[in-house]
Amino acid sequence: MAGVNKVILVGNLGRDPEVRHLESGSVVANVTLATTEAYKDRNGNRVENTEWHDLEMWDGQAKVAEQYLRKGSQIFVEGKIKSDTWQDEQGNNRKKVRIRVLSFTMLGSRNMDGGAPGGNSSNAGQADQSTPNKAQPAASMPSSGGNIDDGEDDLPF
Amino acid sequence: MAGVNKVILVGNLGRDPEVRHLESGSVVANVTLATTEAYKDRNGNRVENTEWHDLEMWDGQAKVAEQYLRKGSQIFVEGKIKSDTWQDEQGNNRKKVRIRVLSFTMLGSRNMDGGAPGGNSSNAGQADQSTPNKAQPAASMPSSGGNIDDGEDDLPF
Amino acid sequence: MAGVNKVILVGNLGRDPEVRHLESGSVVANVTLATTEAYKDRNGNRVENTEWHDLEMWDGQAKVAEQYLRKGSQIFVEGKIKSDTWQDEQGNNRKKVRIRVLSFTMLGSRNMDGGAPGGNSSNAGQADQSTPNKAQPAASMPSSGGNIDDGEDDLPF
């Protein structure tokens, strides 16, 4: 029986993507994403609850992540839950859950354009990976930006 | 048989929300939201396709929309498809589809915080409704911000 | 700015799919899907509310729909909202909203396998289109069944 396994997230990166270029030619990016939920407890106090997700992106997606995503970037993600299982040294069954990203979209870049005093968005398409930080946010997607789907050929340029 | 009717949108408001305070005490906000899809046609030319959605928000949600959403605001929306049907003067069956919003989240305001040199985000929580415009974007959600669910009691302050 | 336009439905077909084989070789199936919501009103009475959706499927998807879906079939649908706009004879702006299906999954057929006394599921892959009816439900997807994504090559056999 066919099933459905779908995850939808909106959150911010906890750190810059970790990207590995494999010998096979594949590229994989590991991204940690925080989704924060705010609510009021029974006493009316505001409570924040943050869940951290381990995302896995491949190939064209990973390259876009490498170039445009930085610590703090806000993204919309669509993916699926994917777990690895193994036995540890003690012989215990272990399981690690990851989100395999199927597509993602950068959010909020419009606001950066208006607000960034140093004109950071002008280096779109050539985001300086050596000095990513909050004050100098990652470049917005270039004009061909859009959803980044799975596959090799979806680099937006 | 129970069904599922769910809509998820990320897009930008086409204009300021239209808010009506009904005699019953209910508040309703009508919002037009653009979702833009970009792809390359067979000739490799970039094509943009925009779909316009008619959103309907009620009560607490509508009040938050009135106070914080402006033309151009980027939001995440979860809702359901809801149609009205009637007969027009010619006796033809007519149908109008709307998205009944169940919750929404403002996007991108974090970036405004860091980047806005004029301190626009400083008026968070007291968005000046009389002078909303692009240069002075709608205030970001106040510190109690979060998902705006359905119901009367979810004003974020 | 990239957007997101996603619809998720679970419901039942109101009638058999209407399938047209175009001269271009494309195939299009129009399907009406009911999603029913049940709740209790303020008096504790059970109320049912049914929303009807106009679905549009193309090519491989449409062929699967033609062969396996029937009035009453329960499906999971993922798609996007897509509207056509035009002017009617009176010069009024008109808009028709459809759900462009991106993938769908047949539901509940597993149970048919176990329960169907006449062995209806044995004719999977050769569903008799001339005599679809309730007593003889549409065949379940064949063993290669699964999600039916967009594209020409996804016929499950």
Added chain:
Amino acid sequence: MAGVNKVILVGNLGRDPEVRHLESGSVVANVTLATTEAYKDRNGNRVENTEWHDLEMWDGQAKVAEQYLRKGSQIFVEGKIKSDTWQDEQGNNRKKVRIRVLSFTMLGSRNMDGGAPGGNSSNAGQADQSTPNKAQPAASMPSSGGNIDDGEDDLPF
């Protein structure tokens, strides 16, 4: 910044729900759900991949699960990812991911009604928990069935 953390699953229970009635009066049900994905590998061979999800349901939801869900039941689930973190005896950081169910819907029960020769669905509302098995599927939801949302008061009877 508000986030979004949403999971949508359609799958089958791997075993009967495990339900605990806590001293506090709360009820919790643990459910394992399989979502199966089928595709063809590069050689054209059909491959099935099953992902197992650990679901957590509370209170009214858990009671409905206890009464109506059985090994093999097909359900639609909407929830969120929720992880527990701790240190094991070796001092290693450990993390367990669960799906906190926000609502679920039973699928496919219509087909059982028609197909089950032994009239199993006649015990709807009083599913015999002592002898659940595949040949005798769990009762379909009673006529007041529908989405099972979170909360105490949503038992469908």
Added chain:
DNA sequence: TTTT
């Protein structure tokens, strides 16, 4: 027009 479906389904329960």
Added chain:
DNA sequence: TTTT
């Protein structure tokens, strides 16, 4: 009518 938005956004890039």
